[in-house]
Amino acid sequence: MHIPDGYLSPQTYGPLFAIMIPVWGIASRFVKKTLKASQVPLLAIGSAFSFIIMMFNIPIPGGTTGHAVGGVLVAVLLGPWTAVIVISVALIVQAFLFGDGGITAIGANCFNMAFVMPFVGYFIYRIISKNADPLSRRHWIGASVGGYIALNIAALLTSVELGLQPLIAQTASGQPLYAPFPLKIAVPAIMIEHLFLFGFVEAVATGLVVAYLQKTDNLLSKNFERIKLFV
Amino acid sequence: MNKMIKEYKKLWIGLVVLIILSPLGIIIPAKFNAGSAWGEWGSDEIKSMIGFVPKGMKKLETIWSAKIPGYNFPGFNGWALSGLGYILSAIIGTFIIIFLCYLIGKILYSEASSGQVLKESKEDNS
Numbered sequence: 174m175h176i177p178d179g180y181l182s183p184q185t186y187g188p189l190f191a192i193m194i195p196v197w198g199i200a201s202r203f204v205k206k207t208l209k210a211s212q213v214p215l216l217a218i219g220s221a222f223s224f225i226i227m228m229f230n231i232p233i234p235g236g237t238t239g240h241a242v243g244g245v246l247v248a249v250l251l252g253p254w255t256a257v258i259v260i261s262v263a264l265i266v267q268a269f270l271f272g273d274g275g276i277t278a279i280g281a282n283c284f285n286m287a288f289v290m291p292f293v294g295y296f297i298y299r300i301i302s303k304n305a306d307p308l309s310r311r312h313w314i315g316a317s318v319g320g321y322i323a324l325n326i327a328a329l330l331t332s333v334e335l336g337l338q339p340l341i342a343q344t345a346s347g348q349p350l351y352a353p354f355p356l357k358i359a360v361p362a363i364m365i366e367h368l369f370l371f372g373f374v375e376a377v378a379t380g381l382v383v384a385y386l387q388k389t390d391n392l393l394s395k396n397f398e399r400i401k402l403f404v
Numbered sequence: 405m406n407k408m409i410k411e412y413k414k415l416w417i418g419l420v421v422l423i424i425l426s427p428l429g430i431i432i433p434a435k436f437n438a439g440s441a442w443g444e445w446g447s448d449e450i451k452s453m454i455g456f457v458p459k460g461m462k463k464l465e466t467i468w469s470a471k472i473p474g475y476n477f478p479g480f481n482g483w484a485l486s487g488l489g490y491i492l493s494a495i496i497g498t499f500i501i502i503f504l505c506y507l508i509g510k511i512l513y514s515e516a517s518s519g520q521v522l523k524e525s526k527e528d529n530s
Contacts (some may be wrong), residue, residue, distance in 0.1 A: 177444055179458075179465035205512045213509030217502040218415045224497050225422045228475065228490070229429040232438030239441055240429070262504050266497055272470030335443050342460060350460030352443065353450070362442050389414070 174239070174331045174363075175267065175282055178275030180352040182342040185334060190280030196257060196288055203254035216259055219247040224263040227273075231374050239371040242286050242327070245294030245320040246379045249312075250386070256291035257283075281334055285327045294323030294379075308387055317380030324375040325367050332356075332363035423494040427487035430475075434483070472496070 208215070223243040230238040248256040261283045267273040274282045294316075301315030336356030339349040352359070433439075440449065447457045447465055472493055480489035 174441065175444060177465065178467050179447075179461035179463070180443065182460060201508070201512060204508075210509065210513040213506060213513070214412055216509060217505035218412055218419065220501045220505050221419055221498045222415075222422070224501055225419065225426060225494055228426045228494060229422075230433045230438075230441075232433035232436035234436040234438060236438055237440060237442045238433045238438045258508065259505070262501055262508070266500050266504070268470075269468070270471055270497060270500065271475050271493065272468070272473040273475070275464075276468040277464060331443070344459060348456070349458050351458055351464075352461075353454050353458055354443075359443065366442065 174242070174286060174328055175264075175274030176278040176331060176335065177272075178277050180275070180335060180338065181278055181281055182338055182351045183277075184341055185337065185351075186277045186281050189284045189334075193261075193280045193283050193288065196284075197261065200254045200257035203252070204258055207252060208255060215251055216255065216262075219251055219255070219259040220262045223247055223260050224266065226378060227263070227267070231371060233366055233370060237366060239366055239374075241320075241371065241375040241378045242290060242324060243375075243378065244286055244290040244327070245298065245316060245323050245375070246382055248291035248295040249298050249316045249319070249379070249383060253291045253295040256295070257287050260287035260291065281331075285330045285334075289330060290323045290327040293326045294319035297322055310384075312387060313380045313384035316383040317376040320379035321372040321376040325364070325372050328363050328367035328371070329360070332360045335359045335363075419498065423491060423498065426494045427490045430486060430490055431483060 204216070226243040227240050230240050232238050242260070244256060244260050247259050251259065264274060264282050264287055265279060268276055268279050268282070297319035298312075298315040301318060302309070302311045305311040305315075333356065335352040336354065336359030338352040339355050342350040344350060354362075440446075445453070447462065450461070451457050475490050475493035476486055477489040477492070480486050
């Protein structure tokens, strides 16, 4: 889901950067308001977790690979605005240091995976876990369902951004200038693998960690009251 | 610093375990003969798929050259070395991320505390 350089036209990556700049601004204000200075290690842990979880490529035998993002897990534990900052840091390091995702596509990749994904997943989690006791299984179930749906929404955005390119930018003779495949190829290609495999990987990873933290650590209950402030 | 590590000890340990296991993220796909993610191909792959490299793509794709492309160090071939390279990438990336997050924290909370001081002094005046 990391769009590389050269796949998006400036008409696409420009506006997505323009959206992300105020989002990053608002997000940092929320982090400052809701996280104590002593909780800064949680930013680092959340960001590093997302970075490493994205290194676990899952194969489709004989085909492509994909991976979980951890965006909803971070949103459930630290709140969606904090997740925006934390996942963006991971994506920016991936782009600059490892060439995973393009520099020009940082706005687009952050929009898909660091903004829309944590918010969609978080709201689904909140609906399912509403008024549940901190130890209720509705927390890990809600986080799993949120993870599945949010990863698929992020994948859908990615596939639409890629699939729009042949319409947006062509040479005079009609050759595509950037990502060459139209919506009717890009959307099913990306969505089938995420709906049938990678979404479940995200759901299981998210649910397992939330359930583990519910049972063995009071991190979730400690953050429980505070996270309510985010919405 | 020590206190910060202690308080979230379980989470830090979890991260270390994931870093050690990270080579599974390249070994398993190789075993199943799976390649790049959809839409993340290099220009050679694009060329073999559609017969040409789109002009705009050719221009943009070289805009940045990453120091550790694809989480592997040049010359780290074979599964043992590429696995090691993958772990090293995970460690380097994690340290840079920790550094950046502390930097963000420092910027945010130095502003926050100066705002706090301002507010308190105002309250004192009233």
